[in-house]
Amino acid sequence: xxxxxxxxxVSAIPVLLGISVIVFLIMAMIPGDPATAILGSYATPENxxxxxxxxxxxxxxxxxxxxxxGNMLQGDFGRSFALNRPVLDEVLDRFGATLILAGTSFVxxxxxxxxxxxxxxxxQYGFADKAITFVVLLGISIPSFFLGMMMILIFAVQLxxxxxxxxxxxxxxxxxxxxxxxxxxxxxxxxxxxxxxxARLARSAMLEVLRQDFIRTARAKGVHERRVIWRHxxxxxxxxxxxxxxxxxxxxxxxxxxxxxxxxxxxxxRMLVDAILKRDILLVQGGVVFIxxxxxxxxxxxxxxxxxxxxRIKT
Amino acid sequence: MTFLTLTRRAVLAATAATALALSAGxxxxxxxENVLIVGQIAEPQALDPAAVTAVNDFRILMNIYDGLVRYKxxxxxxxxxxxxxxxxxxxxTVYTFTLREGVTFHDGSAFxxxxxxxxxxRMLDEAHPYHDTGPFPLAFFFSSVESVDVIDPxxxxxxxxxxxxxxxxxxxxxxxxxxxxxxxxxxxxxFGRNPSGTGAFTFGEWRSNEAVVVQxxxxxxxxxxxLETVVFRPITDANTRTAxxxxxxxxxxxxxxxxxxxxxxxxxxxVHEQAGPHVWFLILNAKEGPFADVRVRQAANYAIxxxxxxxxxxxxxxxxxxxxxxxxxxxxYNPDLEPYPYDPDRARALLAEAGAxxxxxxxxxxxxxxxxxxxxxxGTAIQADLEAVGLDVTIETYEWNTFLGNVNPxxxxxxxxAEMAWMTNDPDTLPxxxxxxxxxxxxxxxxxxxxxxxxxxxxxxxxxxxxDQAERARLYKEMQVIVQQDAPWVxxxxxxxxxxxxxxxxxFTLQPSFFLLLDDVTKN
Numbered sequence: 001x002x003x004x005x006x007x008x009x010v011s012a013i014p015v016l017l018g019i020s021v022i023v024f025l026i027m028a029m030i031p032g033d034p035a036t037a038i039l040g041s042y043a044t045p046e047n048x049x050x051x052x053x054x055x056x057x058x059x060x061x062x063x064x065x066x067x068x069x070g071n072m073l074q075g076d077f078g079r080s081f082a083l084n085r086p087v088l089d090e091v092l093d094r095f096g097a098t099l100i101l102a103g104t105s106f107v108x109x110x111x112x113x114x115x116x117x118x119x120x121x122x123x124q125y126g127f128a129d130k131a132i133t134f135v136v137l138l139g140i141s142i143p144s145f146f147l148g149m150m151m152i153l154i155f156a157v158q159l160x161x162x163x164x165x166x167x168x169x170x171x172x173x174x175x176x177x178x179x180x181x182x183x184x185x186x187x188x189x190x191x192x193x194x195x196x197x198x199a200r201l202a203r204s205a206m207l208e209v210l211r212q213d214f215i216r217t218a219r220a221k222g223v224h225e226r227r228v229i230w231r232h233x234x235x236x237x238x239x240x241x242x243x244x245x246x247x248x249x250x251x252x253x254x255x256x257x258x259x260x261x262x263x264x265x266x267x268x269x270r271m272l273v274d275a276i277l278k279r280d281i282l283l284v285q286g287g288v289v290f291i292x293x294x295x296x297x298x299x300x301x302x303x304x305x306x307x308x309x310x311x312r313i314k315t
Numbered sequence: 316m317t318f319l320t321l322t323r324r325a326v327l328a329a330t331a332a333t334a335l336a337l338s339a340g341x342x343x344x345x346x347x348e349n350v351l352i353v354g355q356i357a358e359p360q361a362l363d364p365a366a367v368t369a370v371n372d373f374r375i376l377m378n379i380y381d382g383l384v385r386y387k388x389x390x391x392x393x394x395x396x397x398x399x400x401x402x403x404x405x406x407x408t409v410y411t412f413t414l415r416e417g418v419t420f421h422d423g424s425a426f427x428x429x430x431x432x433x434x435x436x437r438m439l440d441e442a443h444p445y446h447d448t449g450p451f452p453l454a455f456f457f458s459s460v461e462s463v464d465v466i467d468p469x470x471x472x473x474x475x476x477x478x479x480x481x482x483x484x485x486x487x488x489x490x491x492x493x494x495x496x497x498x499x500x501x502x503x504x505x506f507g508r509n510p511s512g513t514g515a516f517t518f519g520e521w522r523s524n525e526a527v528v529v530q531x532x533x534x535x536x537x538x539x540x541x542l543e544t545v546v547f548r549p550i551t552d553a554n555t556r557t558a559x560x561x562x563x564x565x566x567x568x569x570x571x572x573x574x575x576x577x578x579x580x581x582x583x584x585x586v587h588e589q590a591g592p593h594v595w596f597l598i599l600n601a602k603e604g605p606f607a608d609v610r611v612r613q614a615a616n617y618a619i620x621x622x623x624x625x626x627x628x629x630x631x632x633x634x635x636x637x638x639x640x641x642x643x644x645x646x647x648y649n650p651d652l653e654p655y656p657y658d659p660d661r662a663r664a665l666l667a668e669a670g671a672x673x674x675x676x677x678x679x680x681x682x683x684x685x686x687x688x689x690x691x692x693x694g695t696a697i698q699a700d701l702e703a704v705g706l707d708v709t710i711e712t713y714e715w716n717t718f719l720g721n722v723n724p725x726x727x728x729x730x731x732x733a734e735m736a737w738m739t740n741d742p743d744t745l746p747x748x749x750x751x752x753x754x755x756x757x758x759x760x761x762x763x764x765x766x767x768x769x770x771x772x773x774x775x776x777x778x779x780x781x782x783d784q785a786e787r788a789r790l791y792k793e794m795q796v797i798v799q800q801d802a803p804w805v806x807x808x809x810x811x812x813x814x815x816x817x818x819x820x821x822x823f824t825l826q827p828s829f830f831l832l833l834d835d836v837t838k839n
Binding site: 030031032033035036037038039040042043044045046047051054055082083084085090093094149152153156157160163164165166167168170171261262263264266270271274277279 | 346347350352357358360361363366368369449450452453455504507508523524525526546548549550551552554555558559561562563564684685714715716717719720721723724748759760761
């Protein structure tokens with residue numbers, strides 16, 4: 001197993017190098033440079049040239065890439081132009097916030113999605129199945145940013161149950177309760193679509209398992225139906241559900257961009273959108289590489305989990 | 316039936332969790348007394364006035380720092396601030412300032428002539444030991460400054476390379492705000508996150524992406540502010556900002572989207588409006604194509620229904636522009652100028668006269684950008700108006716930075732017209748940078764439509780070196796008449812900045828400078 005994990009980790013290196021080259025080239029090729037973005041109306045060629053020199057952007061592409069890469073390997077991601085602070089500080093701050101949001105959402109959509117899928121499968125074509133299918137399809141079809149806006153209007157502006165936006169109150173204590181208070185709406189809005197997808201796929205995975213012989217055997221020898229479903233069947237179905245969870249984790253992370261904009265959650269998605277609009281090159285590059293590294297790591301973890309669950313996968 | 320028990324349990328758990336979350340929400344207090352929460356449009360870049368360029372940052376800076384001069388309340392005319400008095404030499408090249416006595420920076424160090432010299436040398440002198448705390452993108456506002464000399468601790472003089480009339484008003488701009496040299500020396504490149512000035516509020520803390528907090532300065536030379544604390548919250552999404560205002564999470568909101576203004580009718584809110592030094596216009600390519608003919612340019616001015624744009628597209632958040640100079644520059648604005656009326660028949664006649672009926676035009680539109688208001692909707696309305704008089708307009712839309720990269724180098728060979736907007740602090744800036752022959756793109760200016768009129772050039776050159784304000788005003792007024800006649804642009808709108816305050820906020824007014832001044836604001 002250790003060898004398998006090591007092999008997977010080594011294979012991640014070329015992937016990350018490739019990503020660093022691509023994001024560097026994209027930022028170099030898109031029109032508009034940071035100096036123009038900073039100067040706005042005052043971006044005369046003369047001012048732009050001077051500012052680019054001050055920002056260290058007057059060198060060639062190749063030396064710039066290797067300087068960046070070399071610094072990054074030593075843990076120095078550079079300094080954001082637009083925020084005037086080290087890229088790594090900003091990314092870590094922001095990534096923590098995104099992990100809290102996406103992590104909560106992920107737990108929500110996994111638990112709700114699997115539960116809904118299992119109940120649907122156990123009651124195939126029954127009332128519960130139809131009701132769940134209806135709700136799930138509705139959830140999948142509503143764009144998350146629209147749902148977020150509607151939730152703000154109803155639960156924050158009209159009913160005043162939850163705060164509109166942000167992660168922490170402006171004053172007062174910071175504890176788990178106030179965090180949950182701020183987290184409830186964005187985490188739910190972010191989880192809705194993924195819950196639907198997981199529910200649908202968990203349902204079909206369960207249906208497949210429920211038709212198999214060992215389930216009939218279990219029922220025949222008198223195992224309680226609840227135990228048949230939640231122990232025997234679900235455990236077997238998890239092998240096909242876990243890769244779906246892995247994909248949905250990526251989906252929740254990327255969907256966080258919209259939710260972070262709507263709820264002003266101080267996460268990494270909102271950071272990247274702002275940074276791209278301001279042509280904050282180092283922040284975009286550093287942020288993308290960092291996120292890519294997390295994705296790769298997460299995928300490796302999913303593979304390892306699957307290998308542990310399913311002895312058929314060769315390690 | 317076995318699942319029902321489980322579901323019931325789940326429902327119970329969910330209900331309990333919801334109830335707990337609600338009780339936490341219910342405990343959410345109203346915003347406290349004497350603490351003003353301001354909904355800003357973005358996270359600031361830095362709180363170093365020499366290093367930043369955005370109005371969003373200026374809104375905070377103006378409350379932490381002072382300049383040598385400031386704009387008189389409700390105007391764009393300089394009045395004494397940290398300098399109590401000044402003299403200008405006969406030839407307009409030496410400005411000598413007498414500094415206010417007994418003023419200290421928030422960090423306790425003294426404000427004196429050495430501090431003033433430090434500030435400008437830091438920005439302008441590449442050999443200065445703290446020049447590396449930049450970059451200073453707007454330092455060119457003071458590029459005419461040759462030297463800053465300390466005469467005595469309370470007197471400082473600026474020697475300019477030539478007479479330059481906008482100098483005082485540039486000093487009142489945020490780039491001219493005075494920072495504490497001791498704090499710059501202590502924090503170096505991190506000064507922008509550890510600011511220290513002489514202003515009405517002292518810096519408290521900056522929680523990234525959440526809030527910048529400032530506290531009242533009880534020793535402020537112009538009288539301690541009424542508020543104890545101001546919290547600036549970055550809320551980039553305009554809909555979310557509106558929702559926060561409606562939910563009571565913020566007390567003051569800037570840049571209300573036009574469509575959201577109707578939400579704030581009634582006694583619970585006050586909507587503030589103030590016309591500012593802003594002009595929204597279309598650059599016309601006067602070098603080639605149909606707009607090389609002045610009659611076609613005038614026709615475009617007649618053909619576009621500007622009333623409809625400001626009232627319907629912008630929901631009354633702007634006024635129709637008459638010429639290149641915004642009315643907010645009251646002293647330099649020519650009040651006799653009437654906007655081009657909406658007159659499609661006249662436009663058709665002029666087009667027929669010029670033989671430009673059915674001409675094909677390429678129109679650059681941006682998706683959004685500083686001061687651009689609602690550029691796509693406005694561009695579409697303009698396209699429809701021009702098509703109604705028989706012009707064939709093709710829109711090309713670009714993201715803001717890409718758009719600037721296309722427009723600033725000049726429209727030649729690419730487009731016939733482009734949207735543009737400017738906000739400036741002096742009536743000199745925009746025409747000087749965008750209407751003179753010497754400001755064509757190949758000479759480093761912003762005259763992307765290649766307008767050229769020697770008379771206008773002469774007037775602008777004369778106005779820039781004229782230190783007598785009445786004479787300067789006369790020159791600008793004459794320039795506006797000629798430019799309106801020549802129609803190098805379609806003059807569309809002057810934006811009125813807006814803000815909303817809750818009924819707990821008092822004493823707030825918007826300034827034509829678009830700065831946010833909070834030292835007289837109260838909150839109960």
